[in-house]
Each structure stands twice: as structure tokens, then as C-alpha cells.
Amino acid sequence: MSIKKSVLWTIALVVLVFSSCAKTEKEAATLLIHGGTIYTVDSVQTKVEAVATKDSKILFAGSLSEAEAYKTEQTKIIDLKGKTMTPGLIEGHGHFMGLGYNELNLxxxxxxxxxxxxxxxxxxxxxxxxxxxxxxxxxxxxxxxxxxxxxxxxxxxxxxxxxxxxxxxxxxxxxxxxxxxxxxxxxxxxxxxxxxxxxxxxxxxxxxxxxxxxxxxxxxxxxxxxxxxxxKHIPETTPEKDAKAFELAVAACHRNGITGFHDAGIGQETISLFEKMKLEGKMGVRIYAMLTGWDKELLKKWYAQGPMVDKDNLFTIRSVKLNCDGALGSRGAWLLDEYTDRPGHFGHETLPMEFVKETALNGLKYGFQVCAHAIGDRANKEILDRYEAAFTEMPNETNDNRYRIEHAQHLHPDDIPRFAELGVIPAMQAVHMSSDRPWAIDRLGEKRIKEGAYMWQALLQSGIPIVNGTDVPVEPLNPIASFYASVSRKTLQGTPEGGYEPEQKMTREQALRSYTLDAAYGAFEEDIKGSITPGKLADFTIYDQDLMTVAENKILETEIAMTIFNGEVVYEKGE
The missing domain is CATH 3.10.310.70 (Diaminopimelate Epimerase; Chain A, domain 1)
Known part of the structure; x- marks a missing residue:
């Protein structure tokens, strides 16, 4: 054989060996899931028969026959036995340690x-x-x-x-x-x-x-x-109690099918706790944290060092939370017109609007998303005004900043289209409508309720996604309740017939997206989670019935059967 042919044969053999090894490695799934309805929230293929994962990532989503090509003797098989699976649910606005402490305190x-x-x-x-x-x-x-x-x-x-x-x-x-x-x-x-x-x-x-x-x-x-x-007179907590509350919060998330959590406002002590929990391997939920905005020294520190986007996708800090008004129930929400049931009272501006403008500018300058709490129509209007002013002042820094308004519960009709126009994401907790709507009309009156309260479909139709959630511990963490409220506009007791302001209902597809892909988008994480797409993180929620097709009056009976986080089963009902 000539030297030239020998070299060619050697090259071919090396290529064959490497391609064979690559193929073998690619096909070695650690987990194969099939046997039920799988909703992907992926526009290319909305439903699949099977999903194969390798360690913490999705390897394949498609037909069962193709998925089985990735199976080896070491592959763990999960037969859904008719159950339903979606991407792992994301709590789009909650208070993680509040969830844990709610289980420790009254x-x-x-x-x-x-x-x-x-x-x-x-x-x-x-x-x-x-x-x-x-x-x-x-x-x-x-x-x-x-x-x-x-x-x-x-x-x-x-x-x-x-x-x-x-x-x-x-x-x-x-x-x-x-x-x-x-x-x-x-x-x-x-x-x-x-x-x-x-x-x-x-x-x-x-x-x-x-x-x-x-x-x-x-x-x-x-x-x-x-x-x-x-x-300020209540004694500080202990490290042991903090760690216990953290672990209880993780367990509560797993029981409720929650694999991601937007933590709406944390300080340095909580940041240190989360870092410790991650170091100890206890970070069982992906936390997207907002810095508490009232702590100016904390903000100064983080502006200097910049956002922390975790390469392990477990604990990311890249946003600031501002508390700009109160709640409707306590008549603290900041309104344009007086409360119907308390004449002369307009609620509270709990943070100076000049600080909102300053923070909006700093967010653009230092690369932080700003997430401002606003429930009343005046608070929402004032914040949109400050965001817009900041965008106008720094036009070269406004590309894909994804500023948010947390709650966006009561809006003046003129402000509804401004969310999409400015690219401001409303993070709205549908279950608040279910809990609050029966008495909220006493606070606002019928006209304001019908024209501007809980305007989900109007916002979605304007072209902006909605991030859903529960605001736990304000409401229980249960995502099924918030999903039901999203699609029914009813109380959890099933009233009224047809729902409150039914034209603002979400479709089931919209409601699922608001808890998955759109919630991921609200945290700049749509490329790594939120849909069952190859290459994304292997986080899944499994239900005992199909919440996308079951009769509306049966939705609340849906239970979480299993939660898979990072490619591993972390919760299974009954075990």
C-alpha cells in the first residue's frame, strides 16, 4: 500500500472512531419519559410522545420510536401511565423565605x-x-x-x-x-x-x-x-431557623411542581444564605432574585460589580425590586381617584418617584432589570412615566432591558397599551383576581373594575407576554389555583357563573405559557428553560390529569404527581 493510501486510511479510521464515539455519547440518555400527554410549549412541535434527557439537559423530544434510539441499559425509564407532563412551572413572583417561614410561624x-x-x-x-x-x-x-x-x-x-x-x-x-x-x-x-x-x-x-x-x-x-x-423591635432570626425555612420552601416548591422561582426582593443576608445553600448542594429550585430596592448600599455594591448570571443556572441576580405602593385590601394601593369605600383616601406612594426614575436610569447604565411593585392605577401610570423618561434619556441602552411591573393589578385604560409600546412586562398573579375580585369592586367601583382591573387578555392582545404566579405567601403557592383563575376568572368556589369580566380570560395555552416560557422570558431565561426543547434544562412537572383538556370545573382537582428537577425526580406523590 502506498504511503498516500496509508495516510488516507488512517484519517478515515480516526474519523470513523471519533464519529462513532460521538454518536454513542449522544445516544446515551440518562432518562426516558413516555406514556402520556406531553405539552412542550414549543411552537415547532406542541406535543410529543417522548422526551429523552442526558443528566441536566433535554436530549430529544419527539416520537417514542426515535426516543428509544437514545436508550441504553443505564437509562432510567418513566412511564407516565396516562398522566400529563409540561415544562417545569416557574413561580413568576413570590417571596421564597416568606414561603418557608409561613410554614414555621402562625x-x-x-x-x-x-x-x-x-x-x-x-x-x-x-x-x-x-x-x-x-x-x-x-x-x-x-x-x-x-x-x-x-x-x-x-x-x-x-x-x-x-x-x-x-x-x-x-x-x-x-x-x-x-x-x-x-x-x-x-x-x-x-x-x-x-x-x-x-x-x-x-x-x-x-x-x-x-x-x-x-x-x-x-x-x-x-x-x-x-x-x-x-x-424593628422583633428579634432577628437565627441561621438554623433560616436554613430550616429554606429547606421547607424547597420542599413546598417540589410538592407544587415549581422548578423555578422569581424571588421578589432580597437583601444581603438572604443572598448569603442562598449562596451557602447552593454551596451545600441544597439549591433545589432555580432562583431568579431581585435586589431589594430600598437598600441603597446594597444597590451601590451590585451596580459596581454588575449582574450575577449563574453558569449553573441555580441562583441568578440581575434585577432590582422597587415597592412603589401598597395593596388594595389594606387600601394602600395608590389611586388616581379616591377609594369608593373610603372617600378622600388615595392610598400611599411608598417610594418617591424620583428614586424610581434614578433606579430606572441606573438599571440601564449597569445592566439590571427593574421590577417595580404597582397595584393602583396611579402607581402604574407614574412608574410607566419614569420608565419612559429613562428610556428617552438613554436611548442607546434600551435594547431588550425587559423592565417589569409587578402586579399591574389596576390600570387606567390609557396605560394598557403602553406596556407593549415600552416593552414593559406585567408580572400578574391571576389568583389575586380570584381572591380579591369579590370585594375589590367595593374599593374601586364597577367602572374602574371593568375598564382596568386584571386586564390579562387586553395586555396579551397588545403584544406583551404576562408572567404568572401567586405572590406566595400572600396566596398559597398552588399553581393549579392560579391556572384555574387565569382561564375561568372565577373564585376558587367556582363563582360567578361565566366568571368576572370573562372577556379578559386567558386561553389554556396562554395560561400555561405564562407559567413556563413567558415566565422564563421575564427573567431572560427563555433560551435555557420554559419549554421542552432539546438543549434546555430537564425540568418537568407531571400532573395526574390533563389540565389542558379536563372540564373547567375539574381543573382544581388536578394534583402534582411528580416533579423532575435537573433531570432527577425530586418529588413523587405518595412517596
């Missing part, structure tokens, strides 16, 4: 009267040492079946609460997180009753309200920034 989410709160605190007092703080969250006076005889501005007063907890300071956050209820002992520690008696100005808080009775005494209700008068 959970008042399901209380239906003031008396139930008092009873829950009385039980906690029996277990507590004298002087020990009792904290909790979840009460909502507008959801109670009955109101106490004595109220001020539609809220209960502290008398009954204080009578069962004379030696224990109590601080119970409203479900919204924008108000709180304190007992006499807590107010005594803060010195507030002395202030009221002596007429000291310490009860006047910019951006908040200490509710008082006819004698000028605090009623125990602290709205918005006034909550800090009490909260």
Missing part, C-alpha cells in the same frame, strides 16, 4: 374571622415563654365571613387580641404583606401608646399609616411603612 391564610385569629394566638401563647414574640401572616379582613362589632376604617381593633396575649408581643402581617396587626404588648415595647398619649409626632410615618381610634390611640393596625415601627 399561618392565618384560612382564617375567616377575627375570633379565629384570637384563638390561634391564644394557642400559641400556651406554648410560648412570657416575653417571646408571636408572629404570623395571612389574615385578610375582606375575606372574613363576619366582622367584629368594633372597627376603625374597616379594620379590627387590638382589644380581643391583647386580652389573650398580655405577656407576649404579637405581630401578624396582613395576607398582602402591606399591613400588620399588633397587640398592646408589642405597641408598649415600641413606645407607641406613650407617644399617642403625649401627642408625640412619632406616629406619623411618610408612606404609611398608624390607624387610630377617636381618642387618638393606635388600634393595632399599621399600614405600609408604618409597620417598621413595630417590626
Amino acid at each position: 399561618d392565618l391564610m384560612n382564617t375567616t374571622s377575627y375570633q379565629e385569629i384570637v384563638d390561634a394566638v391564644a394557642l400559641a401563647v400556651e406554648k410560648a415563654k412570657p416575653g417571646e414574640w408571636i408572629t404570623g401572616r395571612g389574615w385578610h379582613q375582606s375575606k372574613w365571613t363576619e366582622m367584629p362589632e368594633e372597627t376603625v376604617n374597616g379594620f379590627q381593633t387590638h382589644g380581643l387580641l391583647s386580652s389573650v396575649s398580655p405577656e407576649n408581643p404579637v405581630f401578624l402581617r396582613h395576607a398582602s404583606g402591606h399591613a400588620a396587626f399588633a397587640n398592646a404588648k408589642a405597641m408598649e415595647i415600641a413606645g407607641l401608646q406613650v407617644m399617642a398619649k403625649e401627642g408625640i409626632d412619632g406616629l406619623e410615618v411618610e408612606g404609611g399609616e398608624v390607624m387610630r381610634d377617636d381618642l387618638g390611640q393606635p388600634t393595632g393596625i399599621f399600614n405600609e411603612r408604618a409597620m417598621s415601627l413595630i417590626a
Whole structure:
């Protein structure tokens, strides 16, 4: 054989060996899933028969016969047995540690009267040492079946609460997180009753309200920034308790099919905790975190070092959260016109708008997304104005910045098209409509409700995606409830017939996208997750029935059967 032919044969053999090795490596799936309906949220192929993964990535999605070519003796097989699978669900706006702590502290989410709160605190007092703080969250006076005889501005007063907890300071956050209820002992520690008696100005808080009775005494209700008068006296938590709350939050996500979580506002202590949990291999959910915007030193530090986009896709920081008004339930949402059920009151501007403009400019300058909390129509308008002014001032930095408004709950009709025009993403929690709509009409009146509240379809039709979620622990983490609210516009009790303002319903496809691909888009992560597409992360949610076709009145019966995170089963119902 000539030297030339020998060289050619050698080259051919090397190519054959390398191509054979590459083929073998490509075909070695670690997991093969089939046997049920698989919705991909991928526009190329919306449904597939099977999915093959290799370690943490999706290797193949398509027919079962083609998928089986990737199977080896080491491949784990999951037969769905008729169940349904989608991309892993993403909680688009929540509070991760609040979720964990809600499982450690008093959970008042399901209380239906003031008396139930008092009873829950009385039980906690029996277990507590004298002087020990009792904290909790979840009460909502507008959801109670009955109101106490004595109220001020539609809220209960502290008398009954204080009578069962004379030696224990109590601080119970409203479900919204924008108000709180304190007992006499807590107010005594803060010195507030002395202030009221002596007429000291310490009860006047910019951006908040200490509710008082006819004698000028605090009623125990602290709205918005006034909550800090009490909260600053609560002892700091411990590292052990933080770690426990974190682990409980991860487990809650897995039970609810949540594989990604947009954490709406964290400080340095939480950042350090998350980094520690990741280092210890406990980061079982992909967290997209927003820096808490009130901490100017924190922002200064991060502006200097720039965004942190995690190469492991577990913990990313590239956005800033601004709290710009309050909640509708506590009448803290900032409105253009007065509250229908509290004349002369317009809510609260909880953050100066000049700081919103400054942060919007800094976001463009340093590469951070800005996510501003706005519930009332004035807050939404003012923030859109500041975003627009920043975009105009720095036109060369406005390419794909994806600024967001968190909640966007009540909009002036003129502002609805501005979201798409400015490229501002509304992060809206559909379950809020289900919980709030029955009483929200009392706050806003029929005209404002119908023209501008929970305007999902109007926003989607304008050409902007919606990021869905629950705002946990404001609402339970359950994504099925938010999906149901999205497509039915009903309360979780199934009322009213046809739903509230039914023209604003999402289709089931839109609702699923809002929890998957559109939620990923809201975090600049649509290239790595949000759809079952080869090359993306192997995160999946499996349900015991097909929530895309099941009768509407059966949607809420859907349960999470399995959660797969990073290519591994992290939750299976019954195990």
C-alpha cells in the first residue's frame, strides 16, 4: 500500500472512531419519559410522545420510536401511565423565605374571622415563654365571613387580641404583606401608646399609616411603612431557623411542581444564605432574585460589580425590586381617584418617584432589570412615566432591558397599551383576581373594575407576554389555583357563573405559557428553560390529569404527581 493510501486510511479510521464515539455519547440518555400527554410549549412541535434527557439537559423530544434510539441499559425509564407532563412551572413572583417561614410561624391564610385569629394566638401563647414574640401572616379582613362589632376604617381593633396575649408581643402581617396587626404588648415595647398619649409626632410615618381610634390611640393596625415601627423591635432570626425555612420552601416548591422561582426582593443576608445553600448542594429550585430596592448600599455594591448570571443556572441576580405602593385590601394601593369605600383616601406612594426614575436610569447604565411593585392605577401610570423618561434619556441602552411591573393589578385604560409600546412586562398573579375580585369592586367601583382591573387578555392582545404566579405567601403557592383563575376568572368556589369580566380570560395555552416560557422570558431565561426543547434544562412537572383538556370545573382537582428537577425526580406523590 502506498504511503498516500496509508495516510488516507488512517484519517478515515480516526474519523470513523471519533464519529462513532460521538454518536454513542449522544445516544446515551440518562432518562426516558413516555406514556402520556406531553405539552412542550414549543411552537415547532406542541406535543410529543417522548422526551429523552442526558443528566441536566433535554436530549430529544419527539416520537417514542426515535426516543428509544437514545436508550441504553443505564437509562432510567418513566412511564407516565396516562398522566400529563409540561415544562417545569416557574413561580413568576413570590417571596421564597416568606414561603418557608409561613410554614414555621402562625399561618392565618384560612382564617375567616377575627375570633379565629384570637384563638390561634391564644394557642400559641400556651406554648410560648412570657416575653417571646408571636408572629404570623395571612389574615385578610375582606375575606372574613363576619366582622367584629368594633372597627376603625374597616379594620379590627387590638382589644380581643391583647386580652389573650398580655405577656407576649404579637405581630401578624396582613395576607398582602402591606399591613400588620399588633397587640398592646408589642405597641408598649415600641413606645407607641406613650407617644399617642403625649401627642408625640412619632406616629406619623411618610408612606404609611398608624390607624387610630377617636381618642387618638393606635388600634393595632399599621399600614405600609408604618409597620417598621413595630417590626424593628422583633428579634432577628437565627441561621438554623433560616436554613430550616429554606429547606421547607424547597420542599413546598417540589410538592407544587415549581422548578423555578422569581424571588421578589432580597437583601444581603438572604443572598448569603442562598449562596451557602447552593454551596451545600441544597439549591433545589432555580432562583431568579431581585435586589431589594430600598437598600441603597446594597444597590451601590451590585451596580459596581454588575449582574450575577449563574453558569449553573441555580441562583441568578440581575434585577432590582422597587415597592412603589401598597395593596388594595389594606387600601394602600395608590389611586388616581379616591377609594369608593373610603372617600378622600388615595392610598400611599411608598417610594418617591424620583428614586424610581434614578433606579430606572441606573438599571440601564449597569445592566439590571427593574421590577417595580404597582397595584393602583396611579402607581402604574407614574412608574410607566419614569420608565419612559429613562428610556428617552438613554436611548442607546434600551435594547431588550425587559423592565417589569409587578402586579399591574389596576390600570387606567390609557396605560394598557403602553406596556407593549415600552416593552414593559406585567408580572400578574391571576389568583389575586380570584381572591380579591369579590370585594375589590367595593374599593374601586364597577367602572374602574371593568375598564382596568386584571386586564390579562387586553395586555396579551397588545403584544406583551404576562408572567404568572401567586405572590406566595400572600396566596398559597398552588399553581393549579392560579391556572384555574387565569382561564375561568372565577373564585376558587367556582363563582360567578361565566366568571368576572370573562372577556379578559386567558386561553389554556396562554395560561400555561405564562407559567413556563413567558415566565422564563421575564427573567431572560427563555433560551435555557420554559419549554421542552432539546438543549434546555430537564425540568418537568407531571400532573395526574390533563389540565389542558379536563372540564373547567375539574381543573382544581388536578394534583402534582411528580416533579423532575435537573433531570432527577425530586418529588413523587405518595412517596
